[in-house]
Amino acid sequence: MIVRNVDVAVLGAGPAGMAAALAAARGGADTVLIERESHLGGILKQCVHDGFGLVRFGEKLSGPEYAGRFVRMVREAGLAVLTSTFVAEACRDGDESILMLVDRRGVTELHAKAVVLATGCRERSARQVMIQGTRPAGVMTAGAAQYYVNVLGYLPTTRCVILGSGDIGLIMARRLTLEGAEVLGVFEAKSIPSGLSRNIAQCLDDFGIELHLSRTVTRIFGDDRVEAVETAAVDEKMRPVAGTEERLSCDGVILSVGLIPENEVAEALDVPIDPATRGPLMDQNGQTQVLGVFVCGNASHVNDLVDYVSESGERAGAAAAAFVAGRRTRRLLPVIADSTVLLYAVPQFVDMDAPESGAVVYFRSREELGVTVVQVTAGGETVARHRYQHLRPPEMERLEIDLSRIPFDITFLNIGTESVAVAEVKS
Amino acid sequence: MRKLTCIVCPSGCSINVNQDVDPWSIVGNLCPRGIDFARKELTNPTRTVCSTARTSFATVRRLPVRTRGEVPLASVRSVMSEISRLIVDREARTGDTLIEDVVGTGVAVVATADLADLMEEEDCDGRPICSGD
Ligand SMILES: Cc1cc2nc3c(=O)[nH]c(=O)nc-3n(C[C@H](O)[C@H](O)[C@H](O)COP(=O)(O)OP(=O)(O)OC[C@H]3O[C@@H](n4cnc5c(N)ncnc54)[C@H](O)[C@@H]3O)c2cc1C
Numbered sequence A: 001m002i003v004r005n006v007d008v009a010v011l012g013a014g015p016a017g018m019a020a021a022l023a024a025a026r027g028g029a030d031t032v033l034i035e036r037e038s039h040l041g042g043i044l045k046q047c048v049h050d051g052f053g054l055v056r057f058g059e060k061l062s063g064p065e066y067a068g069r070f071v072r073m074v075r076e077a078g079l080a081v082l083t084s085t086f087v088a089e090a091c092r093d094g095d096e097s098i099l100m101l102v103d104r105r106g107v108t109e110l111h112a113k114a115v116v117l118a119t120g121c122r123e124r125s126a127r128q129v130m131i132q133g134t135r136p137a138g139v140m141t142a143g144a145a146q147y148y149v150n151v152l153g154y155l156p157t158t159r160c161v162i163l164g165s166g167d168i169g170l171i172m173a174r175r176l177t178l179e180g181a182e183v184l185g186v187f188e189a190k191s192i193p194s195g196l197s198r199n200i201a202q203c204l205d206d207f208g209i210e211l212h213l214s215r216t217v218t219r220i221f222g223d224d225r226v227e228a229v230e231t232a233a234v235d236e237k238m239r240p241v242a243g244t245e246e247r248l249s250c251d252g253v254i255l256s257v258g259l260i261p262e263n264e265v266a267e268a269l270d271v272p273i274d275p276a277t278r279g280p281l282m283d284q285n286g287q288t289q290v291l292g293v294f295v296c297g298n299a300s301h302v303n304d305l306v307d308y309v310s311e312s313g314e315r316a317g318a319a320a321a322a323f324v325a326g327r328r329t330r331r332l333l334p335v336i337a338d339s340t341v342l343l344y345a346v347p348q349f350v351d352m353d354a355p356e357s358g359a360v361v362y363f364r365s366r367e368e369l370g371v372t373v374v375q376v377t378a379g380g381e382t383v384a385r386h387r388y389q390h391l392r393p394p395e396m397e398r399l400e401i402d403l404s405r406i407p408f409d410i411t412f413l414n415i416g417t418e419s420v421a422v423a424e425v426k427s
Numbered sequence B: 001m002r003k004l005t006c007i008v009c010p011s012g013c014s015i016n017v018n019q020d021v022d023p024w025s026i027v028g029n030l031c032p033r034g035i036d037f038a039r040k041e042l043t044n045p046t047r048t049v050c051s052t053a054r055t056s057f058a059t060v061r062r063l064p065v066r067t068r069g070e071v072p073l074a075s076v077r078s079v080m081s082e083i084s085r086l087i088v089d090r091e092a093r094t095g096d097t098l099i100e101d102v103v104g105t106g107v108a109v110v111a112t113a114d115l116a117d118l119m120e121e122e123d124c125d126g127r128p129i130c131s132g133d
């Protein structure tokens, strides 16, 4: 077996991994970018719709265009890239991480001083949602449908329902409609949609596709192939309401019921996971509780804007290079999110020994709120605050903290809403 | 009163337009682009169409494409059918024009990925670190 050493190994070549590898190399580290697929770009390769890159490039790019810009930068920088290479196993060895890389030629044991996990997220599948009935062909995740249509050029359904109102499902409602399939409706068990308002407008309203809130798919019929579904209204406790059942004949059920950070390698490296985000606990530069192991992009928590994914990759890559160059100490302050108003806030810690990088806190609100001031406090002092026109759970918000304003004797930070300014929930 | 969702950026502002007054009263937008959007949406709504085109290359079945600019919302379906008749038979690059003027809208359809890149066999970019020995 071949044994190799490297300063920084970046796992996954989506937008997060490409940004991280570029930043680590720029920071002087001997870096390698590892990707299990044959091409760089990650999930963006199949996201042919536009809307990517408004923050970073000031343009509405399609997914492949956004990815293409980073692929070009990776080539121009002459980065070492391993494609069609899978990280089969990982473990810690002293201060280093050992990754078992498998490719066509065999197995390589890679010893890395620092690892950046940029493995993205996966979709919740049919197994994770409770639907009665059979599991015939035609039940698929929105991402799988996206791959069939956009990469393979094959229409996996002619008449379907979409279960869940996540963004990928909304995007696929439009895409399938444009390709000639009939989308009978989007069914969301919750009373508020989980996708962005703009996607409801441009993917559903434009095509007269109905969004049914507080309604779900309760049964799937069909032996080999989906033949019909039963939908029903649900109450606040998500229980189907008797007498509201309706049967719709269709040959496809597209699931868009959420994304979960992909963390198999993180777990193999003994990285503690936050139950709120399902990603590793980390500081503002993505460093996890295991020194030298960093995380970024959708592996750290599910982002809705790729621009922020790239930003997190850059921070993690630069910090990994600094770690390799000798930065070993941290002084971590926990960032405690007020869970009555916030679904979560990341990072879960700020490292006060890395003040030069500042800190960006991302958060999601638990409910839809009108004008709201969100603030970060240290002891009694406000160290960051911003007024938001509205907060909605599907929209991740961003707040910058100037770490130099945090008094030295502080042991934790709080993030929450400024109580006087909390506006009532919009109806 | 018309209620619109601005689709210009991810904030997705909810905009209320009162067309009974002159000039229209437009409220709810967080930035000026929302005003332009609302005016256009109520007079001549337009959209960018993103799709894929067939290719004549066996290993890459589809090439991502989009309209370079926005086309009238009402012509989205006919833009789609013209794209579905297209077969890309050359190694188009990102930004290359594939249809000059799609269904008379004056807008071009362009490639949004490099076909040659999609065809490329694995491992030929970068410098593989574990080859050779
Ligand atoms: C189906 C789907 C559709 C989406 N659509 C949108 C959208 O329209 N707009 C939007 O803003 N966001 C979308 N997202 C969210 C999207 O994931 C992010 O915008 C962004 O692409 C995340 O970047 P990333 O680099 O973190 O992850 P990814 O782009 O997912 O990249 C992760 C990479 O890691 C590789 N990898 C994983 N595990 C290993 C391993 N063990 N060894 C080697 N390589 C590995 C994967 O092959 C992949 O290339 C979508 C997500 C999914 C799942």
Ligand code: SF4
Pocket (backbone or CB within 6 Å): B006, B007, B008, B009, B010, B011, B012, B013, B029, B030, B031, B032, B033, B034, B035, B037
């Ligand atoms: S009004 Fe401005 S901020 Fe609001 S969605 Fe439109 S472009 Fe975005």
